[in-house]
Amino acid sequence: MSFDLSIDVSEPYDFNKQSLIKIQQNPWVKNQWPLVYFIRNESIAEAYVGESTNAYSRISNHLANPAKASVFNKISIIGSDKFNKSATLDIESSLIQYIAAEGTYKLQNGNSGLVNHNYYQQDLYKDLFKEIWKKLIEKKVVSKSLKEVENSELFKYSPYKSLNEDQYNSVLEILDGLTQNSSNSIFVRGSAGTGKTVVATYLIKLLATDIRTLPIEEFNDDELREVNYIKDFQFKYPNAKIGLVVAMTSLRESLQLVFKHVPGLKSSMVVSPSDTFKNKEKYDLLIVDEAHRLRQYKNISWMGAFKQNNQKLGLGDDGNELDWIMANSRNQIFFYDEAQSVKPSDIAEKHFSALIQDHRTLRLQLNSQMRVQGGDNYIKFVDDLLNLNCKSQSIYQSETYDLRYFDSLTDLYAELGEKEQHYELCRMVAGYSWPWLSKNDKTAIDIEIEQLSFQWNQTDKDWVNSPNAFKEIGCIHTTQGYDLNYTGVIFGKEIDYNPNTDEIVVDAKQYFDINGKKGIASPADLKAYIINIYKTILYRGIKGSFVYACNPNLAKYLKQHIPSFKKEAALRIIPFDQVKPYVNALPLVDITAAAGNFSDLQVHEDFEWIELPFNVIPKEDYFVCKVVGDSMNKRIPNGAYCLFKQDFGGTRNGKIVLVKSTAIQDADFGSGYTVKEYQSEKIITEENWQHTAINLLPLSDDLDYEPIRLMEDELTDFKVVGVFERVLI
Numbered sequence: 001m002s003f004d005l006s007i008d009v010s011e012p013y014d015f016n017k018q019s020l021i022k023i024q025q026n027p028w029v030k031n032q033w034p035l036v037y038f039i040r041n042e043s044i045a046e047a048y049v050g051e052s053t054n055a056y057s058r059i060s061n062h063l064a065n066p067a068k069a070s071v072f073n074k075i076s077i078i079g080s081d082k083f084n085k086s087a088t089l090d091i092e093s094s095l096i097q098y099i100a101a102e103g104t105y106k107l108q109n110g111n112s113g114l115v116n117h118n119y120y121q122q123d124l125y126k127d128l129f130k131e132i133w134k135k136l137i138e139k140k141v142v143s144k145s146l147k148e149v150e151n152s153e154l155f156k157y158s159p160y161k162s163l164n165e166d167q168y169n170s171v172l173e174i175l176d177g178l179t180q181n182s183s184n185s186i187f188v189r190g191s192a193g194t195g196k197t198v199v200a201t202y203l204i205k206l207l208a209t210d211i212r213t214l215p216i217e218e219f220n221d222d223e224l225r226e227v228n229y230i231k232d233f234q235f236k237y238p239n240a241k242i243g244l245v246v247a248m249t250s251l252r253e254s255l256q257l258v259f260k261h262v263p264g265l266k267s268s269m270v271v272s273p274s275d276t277f278k279n280k281e282k283y284d285l286l287i288v289d290e291a292h293r294l295r296q297y298k299n300i301s302w303m304g305a306f307k308q309n310n311q312k313l314g315l316g317d318d319g320n321e322l323d324w325i326m327a328n329s330r331n332q333i334f335f336y337d338e339a340q341s342v343k344p345s346d347i348a349e350k351h352f353s354a355l356i357q358d359h360r361t362l363r364l365q366l367n368s369q370m371r372v373q374g375g376d377n378y379i380k381f382v383d384d385l386l387n388l389n390c391k392s393q394s395i396y397q398s399e400t401y402d403l404r405y406f407d408s409l410t411d412l413y414a415e416l417g418e419k420e421q422h423y424e425l426c427r428m429v430a431g432y433s434w435p436w437l438s439k440n441d442k443t444a445i446d447i448e449i450e451q452l453s454f455q456w457n458q459t460d461k462d463w464v465n466s467p468n469a470f471k472e473i474g475c476i477h478t479t480q481g482y483d484l485n486y487t488g489v490i491f492g493k494e495i496d497y498n499p500n501t502d503e504i505v506v507d508a509k510q511y512f513d514i515n516g517k518k519g520i521a522s523p524a525d526l527k528a529y530i531i532n533i534y535k536t537i538l539y540r541g542i543k544g545s546f547v548y549a550c551n552p553n554l555a556k557y558l559k560q561h562i563p564s565f566k567k568e569a570a571l572r573i574i575p576f577d578q579v580k581p582y583v584n585a586l587p588l589v590d591i592t593a594a595a596g597n598f599s600d601l602q603v604h605e606d607f608e609w610i611e612l613p614f615n616v617i618p619k620e621d622y623f624v625c626k627v628v629g630d631s632m633n634k635r636i637p638n639g640a641y642c643l644f645k646q647d648f649g650g651t652r653n654g655k656i657v658l659v660k661s662t663a664i665q666d667a668d669f670g671s672g673y674t675v676k677e678y679q680s681e682k683i684i685t686e687e688n689w690q691h692t693a694i695n696l697l698p699l700s701d702d703l704d705y706e707p708i709r710l711m712e713d714e715l716t717d718f719k720v721v722g723v724f725e726r727v728l729i
Contacts, residue, residue, distance in 0.1 A: 006081055007128065009135040012074040015039055017063055020056070028079030029055045034088040036078040036095065036132075038141070040105060041071055047105035048072065051092035053085060068108070076141070078132060086119035087128070093162045094129050101155035102144050106263050109160070111205050112230075113223035116162040151425045153465065156483050157258045159205030159265070161198045166368040168222075171199060171206075175229035177362040178285070178331060179236065185326075185355055186333045186362045191379055192539035193371030196335035197481065200289045201258070203333070204244055207233055207285070208264045237284040237330075243271045245286050245325060247293040251481040254462050255289075273321035274309060276328040286329040290481055291336040292346060296320040299345045299515040320347050322355075339383075342476050342533045343516040344525075371483055371542055374401030381561075382538045386531050388502065390561045397563070402486070402544025405562040407555070409449045412488050412546045414639050415565065417630070419486040419544070420470055426486040427464055428454070428473045429537045431530065432513035433492020433550070447473055449490075449550070468704075475513075476533045479540055487541035491549035495530055497557040504554075506530050571610040571624065571641055571729060585609035586643075587623045591658065591673050613728060621646040623722065625658065627675050629668025631698040631705045632656065636675070641729050644722030652678045656724035659696065663714035674708060675724070694718065 010026060013019050028035045035055055039062065040047035048068065052058040059075065062068045078091075093114050100107050136142045149155050163171065170188065177186050190196045211230055219227065234240065244259075246252035249272075256267040271278075273294060276286065288294070297306055297317045310319035313327050325332055338349045355361055369375045378401050384390045396403055406412035413428070420426040430447065437444035438455040447454040454473045457463040463478040473490070494510035497503070506527045511517055520526045538545055547562055549555040574585045581587075587607035612618055622645055627636045635656060636642060644658055657678045666674040676696035683692055692712060698705035710718060 007131045007135060008077075008079045009132065009139060010077040010079075012076050015063070015072045015075045016069075020060065020063070023059060023075070023077070024056050026055075026077050026079075028077055029059075032056075033079060033081075034083045034085050036083075036088050036092050037075055038078065038095070038099075039068065039072040039075045040141075041073050044071070045105050046071055046108060047099065048108045049092055049095045049099060051088040053088075071108070076139075080128065082125075082128060087125045090116075090119070090122065090125060091129055091132065095132075097155065097158060097160045097162060098133065098146070098149050099142065100160045100262070101149050101152055101158050102142050103152075103154065103261065104142050106261070107160070108263065110209050111160050111202060112209070112226040113220060114160060114162045114202075115168045115222065116164055147424065151423075151485070153254045153462070154258055154261060157197055157201055157255055159201040159262060161202065163195070163199070163202060164368050164370065166366060167195050167199050167202075167370075170364050170366060171203060172225065172229075173362070173364055174203065174333060175206075175226065175233070179229055179232040184331050184360065185358070186331075186364065187352075187356055188333065188335050188364045188366060189337065190335065190366030191337055191369075192340060192536060193369050193379065194366035195368075195370040196337070196366060197255075197289050198370070199366070200244060200287050200333070200335055201255070204242055204269065204287055205262065205265060206230060207240065207242055208269075210264070240284040241279060241281065242285045243269055243276065243279075243283050243287070243329075245271055245273055245276065245288040246290065247273055247295060247321065248290060248477070248481060250461055250463065250478055251290070254482075273324050274305065276324055277309060277312060279328070283329040285331045285333070286325055287333045287335075288325055289335050290340070291322075291334040291352075292338055292341045293480075294321040294325070294347045295345045296347050296351070299343065299518050301515070320351060322347055322351055326355075339532055340480065340536050342480070342529055342536060343513065344518070344520055344529070345515060372401060372539060373543055374398050374403070378403070379539065382535055385558070385561055386504065386535055388504065393560055395561055395563055403547070403562055404544070404565045405547045405555075405559050406565045407548075409452055409490070409548045411565060411567055412548050413452060416486060416488045416546055417470070417638055423485040423543065425464065425484050426488070427469055427479070427484050427540075428488040428490065429479050429540065430473050430475065430490035431492040431494060431511075431533055431537075432475055432516060433494045433510050435512045447490075476537060480536055482540065483542055484540045485542050486544045486546065487537060488546045488548070489534070489537055491534065491547070491551070491554055491558070493550045495534065495554060496551040497554040499553055499557070504531065571612070573608050574611050576609075579609040581609070582618045582620050582622070584618065585611055586618050588641075589623050589625050591625050591627075591669055591675075616643065616726075616728065619645075621648075622725070624728065625675075625722075629666075630702050631666075631668055631700050632675055632677075633701055634699040636724075636727055640727045642675075642727050643725040645725055647720040647723050652720060652723065653680060654678070656699075657696075657720050658722040658724070659718065659720050661710060661714065661718040663710055663718070664696075664708060666708070673721075676708065678720070 013023050023029055032054055034053045036051045037055060038049055050058060096107060096109050099105055133146055174186055207230060209230055211227060216227060246255055252270055252272060256270045259265040259270055260267040300306060309324060313319060313323060315323055369379055372378050381396050416426050434447045436446060436456050438446050445453045446456045457472050457474045457478045459466050460478050463469055463474055464482045464484060494507050496505050498505050508517055508526055517526055547558060549558055579585050588610045610624060622643060624641055624643055627640050627642050628638060630638050655678050658675050660673055662672060664672055664674050674696055677699055679695040679697060681693040683690055694710045696708040
């Protein structure tokens with residue numbers, strides 16, 4: 001099913017009472033059609049999004065509100081003959097989410113009532129929203145694409161995110177609990193991807209709302225219910241001191257950045273467990289995200305400060321960050337998933353038992369999977385896979401989630417690179433099976449597999465969004481809590497499968513997270529942590545996960561249950577006895593191995609000979625090479641098979657060439673060869689000319705690639721082997 005994407009975004013009207021007559025003549029306003037509107041002031045970068053079936057009355061009310069009339073000066077009407085009340089509510093909600101995260105404007109909107117309701121043809125209206133956004137870009141109202149917005153932390157953790165009904169019902173229960181004296185502690189369980197952080201940020205924005213500015217007369221029943229809860233909470237705790245506690249440094253700093261850009265919130269509201277001591281009075285409410293990462297006095301680098309905090313509360317070394325939260329706040333909300341506890345410094349579940357079992361504690365459960373497109377079935381599959389509960393020979397199948405096993409990490413990295421170019425936020429993540437040598441030596445290589453070399457993440461602050469992240473490998477500590485589009489998951493040497501006992505086994509000697517294993521006496525406990533690590537990183541990818549295992553037995557086990565990557569056939573190699581050189585085939589020359597004798601490509605037994613696509617005619621002096629790396633990715637994709645013509649002289653400036661020289665060191669091709677754009681510098685006299693320098697230029701989206709410059713002395717053995725003609729596949 002489809003319909004014509006007919007959208008009208010009006011030119012901006014002046015937002016004042018004198019313009020009401022003109023606004024009333026807008027066809028969508030005049031006919032009292034369901035519509036969406038966008039009020040703004042470009043000079044101060046503030047805006048408000050609304051929807052109505054009686055826009056004239058709604059806009060008149062806004063103009064009667066000094067908080068809006070004195071701030072805004074322009075309004076645009078967004079209309080369509082496809083709009084209905086459900087659609088405009090949905091589009092209003094989406095515009096609030098995307099405009100708040102896009103960054104051009106700060107929104108005056110509250111976040112109450114942002115719920116994703118299902119309605120007829122909802123998927124078609126998503127295409128309609130894309131068209132609206134396209135028109136807003138054309139009119140320079142916003143500047144970022146939907147993909148850019150969706151990949152931003154401001155979008156992923158926005159308090160303006162629409163909740164599903166499971167999340168929204170939990171919010172209402174939490175609000176009810178907070179306004180009742182009997183529920184000082186609220187405990188919310190939820191597995192990875194159920195939206196715990198989203199619910200946390202939604203709640204803190206909601207409770208910080210100035211209800212005096214809310215257009216209550218326009219609210220539906222759900223929104224009014226929320227407003228009444230806010231009134232009760234703010235009456236109970238005037239000028240409430242609220243904090244969002246995040247134990248993990250990287251995630252905490254990302255959320256601080258989000259809060260900095262949301263009206264009514266401040267970055268100082270996002271705190272570490274230790275920061276809760278800085279407030280002279282108790283917090284009225286502490287919301288604890290990722291509560292399973294709260295720490296105890298074990299295997300941490302700052303044990304002195306930890307001990308001092310315990311002493312402030314009269315606690316011994318058995319005191320922990322949970323104790324701090326309870327002591328420093330009147331009310332607490334914990335978002336928790338014991339399956340994401342990944343190291344012994346994390347508080348064991350038993351420490352939460354007294355809180356959970358207290359009859360005064362409100363206990364809730366988030367169930368709906370909001371991150372991975374494979375939904376609850378994928379979450380269950382990963383749990384079964386790593387706990388050996390999969391049915392014999394059963395292979396995961398899904399039309400919505402891209403899970404594949406790779407026999408070659410080179411193939412995995414190339415495939416992930418294609419996803420990165422299309423979606424961005426695609427990252428390699430591994431178990432802690434290699435020492436972090438580059439932590440102290442920035443030139444050191446940490447991980448080498450199949451001639452691929454990587455360093456561990458070179459920053460622990462928002463690594464997934466760092467400029468060099470795709471060329472590095474992240475660990476559990478820099479990815480937990482983050483969303484990725486695709487994740488390349490490397491099972492390291494520390495985890496294996498024993499086919500004789502049919503069990504997952506771990507090798508502590510191959511596990512290099514010192515604080516992750518120190519003091520663990522039980523091999524079963526270490527195994528549980530390591531399995532939780534792999535489960536957690538397998539839950540990061542929204543669209544898909546690509547899997548590779550270092551140990552052959554584990555690889556064999558995983559391949560029994562994960563679909564294998566099937567590499568698309570390259571150009572067909574013709575059997576030797578069927579080769580007719582330059583008639584039905586061309587030679588395939590391996591640049592990286594420098595295997596070809598480029599001066600004599602007629603000797604066909606020295607090469608593999610390949611069949612060309614039907615639209616390419618074999619010719620004398622032509623040959624084929626596979627070009628690896630991203631140094632030429634504006635013209636030649638990584639791994640592409642390319643057609644070259646042998647070079648016999650003539651002008652080459654501006655051409656892409658394959659060159660040979662002992663002076664060349666190319667990271668993609670190794671020593672001696674490279675493919676680059678050719679530029680020469682010459683001295684011309686009356687009698688002759690000579691090269692003074694040759695510049696070999698990369699054509700890459702990656703600015704880390706630098707030109708190769710060869711001077712006079714380096715040109716003695718320089719040779720242009722071939723001139724690039726075209727990409728074959």
